[in-house]
Amino acid sequence: MEYIKNRRSIRKYKCEDVSTELLNELLETAARAQTMGNLQLYSVIVTRDESMKEHLSPTHFNQPMVKGAPVVLTFCADFNRTTQWCLNRQADPGYDNFLSFMNAASDALLLCQNFCNLAEEKGLGICYLGTTIYNAGKIIDVLKLPRLVVPVATITLGWPDECPPQTDRLPLKSFIHEETYQDYTLADIDCYYSPKEALPENQHFVEINNKQTLAQIFTDIRYTRQANEAMSVALLEVLKRQGFIE
Amino acid sequence: MEYIKNRRSIRKYKCEDVSTELLNELLETAARAQTMGNLQLYSVIVTRDESMKEHLSPTHFNQPMVKGAPVVLTFCADFNRTTQWCLNRQADPGYDNFLSFMNAASDALLLCQNFCNLAEEKGLGICYLGTTIYNAGKIIDVLKLPRLVVPVATITLGWPDECPPQTDRLPLKSFIHEETYQDYTLADIDCYYSPKEALPENQHFVEINNKQTLAQIFTDIRYTRQANEAMSVALLEVLKRQGFIE
Numbered sequence: 001m002e003y004i005k006n007r008r009s010i011r012k013y014k015c016e017d018v019s020t021e022l023l024n025e026l027l028e029t030a031a032r033a034q035t036m037g038n039l040q041l042y043s044v045i046v047t048r049d050e051s052m053k054e055h056l057s058p059t060h061f062n063q064p065m066v067k068g069a070p071v072v073l074t075f076c077a078d079f080n081r082t083t084q085w086c087l088n089r090q091a092d093p094g095y096d097n098f099l100s101f102m103n104a105a106s107d108a109l110l111l112c113q114n115f116c117n118l119a120e121e122k123g124l125g126i127c128y129l130g131t132t133i134y135n136a137g138k139i140i141d142v143l144k145l146p147r148l149v150v151p152v153a154t155i156t157l158g159w160p161d162e163c164p165p166q167t168d169r170l171p172l173k174s175f176i177h178e179e180t181y182q183d184y185t186l187a188d189i190d191c192y193y194s195p196k197e198a199l200p201e202n203q204h205f206v207e208i209n210n211k212q213t214l215a216q217i218f219t220d221i222r223y224t225r226q227a228n229e230a231m232s233v234a235l236l237e238v239l240k241r242q243g244f245i246e
Numbered sequence: 247m248e249y250i251k252n253r254r255s256i257r258k259y260k261c262e263d264v265s266t267e268l269l270n271e272l273l274e275t276a277a278r279a280q281t282m283g284n285l286q287l288y289s290v291i292v293t294r295d296e297s298m299k300e301h302l303s304p305t306h307f308n309q310p311m312v313k314g315a316p317v318v319l320t321f322c323a324d325f326n327r328t329t330q331w332c333l334n335r336q337a338d339p340g341y342d343n344f345l346s347f348m349n350a351a352s353d354a355l356l357l358c359q360n361f362c363n364l365a366e367e368k369g370l371g372i373c374y375l376g377t378t379i380y381n382a383g384k385i386i387d388v389l390k391l392p393r394l395v396v397p398v399a400t401i402t403l404g405w406p407d408e409c410p411p412q413t414d415r416l417p418l419k420s421f422i423h424e425e426t427y428q429d430y431t432l433a434d435i436d437c438y439y440s441p442k443e444a445l446p447e448n449q450h451f452v453e454i455n456n457k458q459t460l461a462q463i464f465t466d467i468r469y470t471r472q473a474n475e476a477m478s479v480a481l482l483e484v485l486k487r488q489g490f491i492e
Binding site for chain 1: 247250253270276277278280282285286288291298324326328332336338341345348351352355358362367368374376380389390391392395398399413414416418420421423425427430459464468469470471474475478
């Protein structure tokens with residue numbers, strides 16, 4: 001529990017490699033995660049090759065961790081392998097639909113988090129790249145993912161070469177609800193978000209970007225409606241191309 | 247690492263309760279999981295009330311764990327709280343789209359797996375109910391989830407009153423790919439799935455269901471095309487109703 005309490009994302013890694021033996025042990029143990037019908041609807045693509053990192057880097061908006069980490073792992077929702085199994089066993093697979101995508105994406109994300117816990121327990125540092133679903137189509141091209149395989153998460157992995165301060169979290173009561181969902185009043189919002197808004201680094205962000213509020217940093221700069229809508233279209237197009245929606 | 251290696255889903259629980267104090271400690275620690283832009287795009291609904299469990303039970307196909315566990319947790323993708331924050335801070339939120347749903351679903355699933363690891367480390371038993379996205383619309387009604395909130399995972403939680411055998415897993419090499427995806431040959435499929443097919447309990451399933459192969463158990467009985475396609479339509483309808491797609 002202590003290592004999870006003290007966790008922080010690591011973006012700078014030592015030159016030291018992560019051995020195949022250790023990586024395999026962690027992935028094998030991570031696969032104890034719960035999975036739909038014990039089908040393990042995922043694949044993990046391991047990137048160590050420098051030229052492959054060069055190709056992946058722009059798909060993650062050139063975040064320096066991709067080229068800076070010894071290992072990059074791309075966790076994919078995968079109904080291809082199960083479908084191949086069915087086709088070779090006189091069974092008619094019906095997994096080219098949205099529900100099956102969500103089942104496989106869930107399996108892949110649970111595996112991913114299980115892996116992260118195990119890796120951090122061993123002293124490794126990881127950074128989760130949320131950019132994976134933004135540019136899924138390009139990642140599919142680079143990693144040569146077939147039909148019924150879609151990348152849903154990327155982890156950069158290595159031995160930590162930094163110890164950044166821990167980021168804040170909202171208070172527990174802001175995200176738990178007893179029995180039914182209690183919608184938020186303005187007073188609730190003020191109570192839950194004021195500590196975050198008062199952090200010097202967040203006030204600094206607001207100031208240097210000439211914004212009035214921290215929320216505007218998110219809506220106007222980091223996660224804009226325009227970008228979200230364009231990437232939604234692209235992601236649905238990817239699901240179509242990979243056979244998960246019509 | 248050892249408790250993950252030895253994990254198994256627990257479906258029978260002792261009468262003993264799980265204290266609010268322990269549950270809160272676990273949820274608070276679980277929230278150290280990585281999250282998009284540190285926005286924590288999730289909510290957790292805690293069900294302890296017997297009548298609420300009665301209402302939830304059919305949404306999970308009356309699996310006995312729902313009424314048998316002291317605590318049921320529903321993990322939800324939640325862009326409602328963040329949207330309320332933006333609206334109260336002169337910011338224009340653009341999170342009523344599919345990409346935002348996937349971002350929030352990812353956050354909720356990572357939180358869920360982090361929670362499971364912490365709970366199992368404390369000796370608690372959990373069972374992951376994949377049925378959540380099958381009947382999301384009914385769960386939304388029971389838990390009174392507002393727009394931009396969708397349930398993505400449910401956990402039943404309690405002190406174990408059984409120690410079932412561990413289930414099998416595919417060999418590691420079946421789901422990792424070096425650098426690029428190597429599609430499966432028939433020989434690969436045979437190699438990876440034969441041990442599973444040879445298990446006495448799986449051979450028994452095939453026999454009592456009058457099937458020829460284990461894969462047919464999945465395609466013809468457990469996860470049929472017809473059910474998957476109907477539930478895909480229902481899930482997309484839920485995303486529309488909750489404001490995540492048009």
